């Protein structure tokens with residue numbers, strides 16, 4: 047079958063530039079969704095996505111468009127997540143396309159993620175159709191955006207399509223550009239089945255659904271297929287396309303985007319980026335670019351109520367079925383009891399998982415301070431990976447510790463360049479170069495330890511640039527650093543939940559900061575409580591909480607009974623939610639507050 051009338055494309059944009067709104071307009075214009083089906087932002091199906099305004103999972107859709115040349119084209123739109131945590135999913139989706147629509151907000155102009163996503167698209171050799179969206183806004187600055195397109199991304203202004211996803215202006219021009227500027231999928235030469243998996247989801251009724259782009263050959267129900275990464279074979283139960291609902295078809299052919307359902311148990315059985323081939327007549331090599339994704343950020347997640355452990359375990363298993371990038375394994379903490387060490391792609395991914403545990407599974411959880419994964423060479427030559435401060439060997443057993451680095455791209459108004467450079471230095475980073483984007487903005491490229499951008503870097507950047515700064519990052523390997531483990535002792539007992547791996551130069555200030563915070567959140571006990579930060583047994587910071595007076599009602603002079611009772615009840619209530627560490631009772635909120643604010 048000819049692929050001449052098929053176009054596969056993605057939409058890429060900086061967050062909030064209008065990708066979801068534009069996708070919806072395209073679906074409406076091609077009558078892919080009827081008004082009744084329509085809800086605002088149809089493509090963002092998950093509640094949480096809608097609330098956070100971000101696209102997490104890619105949802106492909108097949109549309110039919112009758113072009114000005116009189117022919118009807120099949121257009122497959124592959125949605126891509128906009129956030130850097132999911133850049134692996136972005137590049138997989140792009141690998142399934144020939145073209146990409148690059149949206150730039152007419153008022154905001156080119157931003158950090160516009161560039162990052164455009165580089166991903168260019169790496170895949172895609173044809174880019176630039177669209178300037180939101181031209182209806184009074185603050186739209188077309189001449190400025192044209193200049194940025196030409197100067198920063200080397201796209202001639204004549205190529206850009208002016209549009210408003212809100213009012214519908216330019217939608218037909220975009221569809222025509224998809225048909226006329228983007229190439230059709232390449233015909234296959236040997237006709238052997240090669241289907242690229244660019245996503246997979248778990249459906250409670252149908253099991254694992256793999257989203258595929260058929261690069262060559264064809265796949266149909268009843269065929270036996272093999273996956274390269276696991277070397278497992280499966281029988282195909284169903285194939286189909288997205289309209290956007292899943293719709294069964296007889297076959298998927300070269301150039302098609304659709305889904306395959308085989309008899310798999312968990313989303314982890316199929317790896318994103320892998321290739322399906324025909325067991326009877328296999329291709330020799332998988333499609334390029336298969337790479338396993340590894341979590342980069344780790345944190346302990348513990349049930350607030352320890353009797354919820356089994357329920358939490360079941361919830362995590364369910365989450366993983368749908369999200370192979372999320373990992374978990376059981377661990378225990380002296381302070382927090384039994385829980386799990388979890389791995390995430392980044393901080394946003396971590397936040398989403400925690401939020402889903404709360405909302406979808408009604409779990410009340412405490413998470414420990416996020417950590418990155420360290421490479422450690424021991425003095426006996428053994429190499430190990432450390433994702434949890436508690437398993438770091440003793441200092442005398444360590445020859446070298448290496449930490450993960452990221453290359454950051456930060457776009458800011460030029461006025462703030464001094465402050466932002468200072469922030470990068472404070473976070474142990476280095477500026478590689480700065481580039482002028484236009485009259486008002488500069489782009490800083492630099493390298494930073496991943497651990498330093500984990501907690502508050504983006505917030506600091508936003509507040510010091512009054513919200514105008516934007517950043518993106520990519521992983522940039524490992525580098526040796528002078529890192530040590532810092533422990534916290536409360537009344538002489540080490541509290542493992544507060545241990546962290548820090549740079550030696552920062553240990554003292556971090557220790558002091560944490561000790562002060564703990565002093566504020568731990569209530570007075572019947573005796574004086576010492577809070578100490580130590581490195582290898584040596585105390586580097588110390589605070590103490592003075593003993594309280596025995597009778598909590600003593601200060602309620604005047605004998606107001608209700609007030610007294612309230613106070614006693616409050617004390618009782620407080621006791622229930624305390625963790626006893628040695629002789630000291632620490633309220634759960636203390637863990638949450640201290641760990642949260644870094």
Ligand code: GTP
Pocket residue numbers: 059060061062063064065066067068098099100101128179180181182183209210211212213
């Ligand atoms: P992410 O999924 O978070 O990356 O965002 P997005 O790029 O999908 O942006 P979305 O479509 O959610 O649009 C962001 C905001 O811009 C929403 O409030 C839209 O209503 C608004 N918006 C989108 N297109 C237009 C437009 O053409 N004009 C105006 N005035 N507003 C628009």
